[in-house]
Amino acid sequence: MFHNGANRGWPGGFMTIFRWAALPLLVALLIGVAPAHAQEKTGNKPGFTLPTGSARIVLMRPSISVGEQSTGGMFEPNADWTMQARDNLARAIAAVQGQLGNSVVDIIEPVGADAAALAEYQGLFSTVADQVIVYQFFPGNRLPTKKRKDSFEWTMGPGVATLPGLAGADYALFIATEDQFGSTGRKAVQLLAALGGVSVPVGVHKGFAGLVDIRTGDLVWLNADLQMGGDVRTAEGAQRRVAQLFEGFPGRPVAVAVVAGR
């Protein structure tokens, strides 16, 4: 009931003095998470290219959450796994840098009023990315303005250019992953349910990576996958996850070199 983010059934994660609506919790309990259907995974702004060795890319603090999925489908956050994933993914991203053809540096997090501005834009990015996934990557669900072929028009606005910590950089890179490994009980329930012809989803492995042009605020590339591979708790798995996250990265010299099969 306490997923990664406050938008699902808040305030499920807190104790409160006064009542909260029971509906989101009930819906989560009774319906569970709908399985992902066929989706497009990558969007590129038409005509955008990233020439090799020309751009300075700043990596924002990745949002990483790892845990287990209980028999009943609840997310059980795991601090150790999340820490391992944070380390492994950071190393894998550093290793893949050379293959991206440009320099990637970690953001130096500002403090005070600057930090507030940056946090707002990180929130804005995850909202925009969610909208792209829901209203562009699922073709049947496209908004009328997004139906034109080869259209990928999403922006965070020119305010990005004034953000602290991004001075002198050309692009901002956002990365988020969420992993819920199915528990033994969940898998057993899946097996038993399958005997009765009912499908029970096990595990959640999703992530996205996005590149924003700092001068214009335009989203120039987004890669999102609701069913990702690679066990981020291990070094090899994290490398595989990062390779998948960077699939379709614009201006990459060798497009398939790091993809070790799925």
Place this chain on the structure above:
Amino acid sequence: MMRPVAWLAALVAIAAAHPVQPATPPALPPYTQAYEPAGVDERGLWMQVDELERNLRQSPFIIADPHLNAYVRGVLCRTVGDDRCRSVRLYVVRNDGFNATMAPNGMMMVWSGLLLRVRDEAELGSVLGHEFAHFELRHMLDRFKQQRGVTDILSWAAVLSPTVYTSISATAIGSIFAFSRAQEQEADLLGLRYLAESTYPSTAAAQVWERLMAEADATAAGRKRKPSVHRYTAGLFASHPTELSRATYLRAAAAKVGDAGDPAAAAYRAGLAKWLPHFLADQIKLNDFGGTDYLLGQLAADGWTADLLYARAELYRQRGHPRDLVSAAQFYQSAIDGGFAGAEAYRGLGLSLLRSQQVDAGRTALRTYLERAPDASDTAMMQALVAQ
């Protein structure tokens, strides 16, 4: 973690024991500083809220005013004691609702709508003490485990025996909420114990809920709705005990403790004075005439201050019946006579008078507004009204 069979037994026990009987407030448990989460579940929950807190700190909804923060924290410390309050990070959130929250890692949020509604430090302390009790009793972890246990059982039942599933599902889901209500009551009673041990009177806790019920009635009446009947028994899906039962058992428990103390109403009014106009403005925007009028009446129990009169004038002008505009003009005038500092009282007075056929007096008031606030964003519009 308990095994499923044990959970099933606990579930039946909870269902049988319902409704939970009120108890006397417990004695204060010994307190340890700098608690560190233990075990996979607790560390996981803490990690999640640690991450949330990183973002929350940067939220534009957090009121950064150091004086207000120090004041609210002071009330918490005087309620639960200096050693306990040190482990809490307290954030005042600009939110017009009545609530306060506590995360398992000691991150407390206090909503501005709560600050507007309590009348003294003791009442605020009762709410903050309730939230702190959740933290001290590690309620979030227990709730997480209980929900996981129940949903595990339900999943097994669903695949193993549809008959069993059908017969237990309502009880099982109900038990999640029954568990939550039992925790809330436990936190209420430990919160009352903090109050009893503090300089504040523990009778304050029940008053909060009594006035909240009255406000809900006033809101319903103002919206021409039937006021909801206040019951003792909570519904199946209620997260908290009903306001009526909380007021009742808290009053009974306070009578048993029999402590006395100074609720510090004057100190509370002084501590909140700077922010009161802002919180009142938020409340007026809710378009809740009945509830807001009741609330203002409560706040004005010791007399109508200029801030309260101005808020009442705004409320009446917002509803805007012809008779409301007459009342609003009177309230604006009283606020001005009572020393209301802002020029906006003349603006409201002028607009109310213009719409009450008192054109000359209205224009005079608007001219005063323009003189006192020459750089206001609506200057051009007001000039047009004056020039007509």
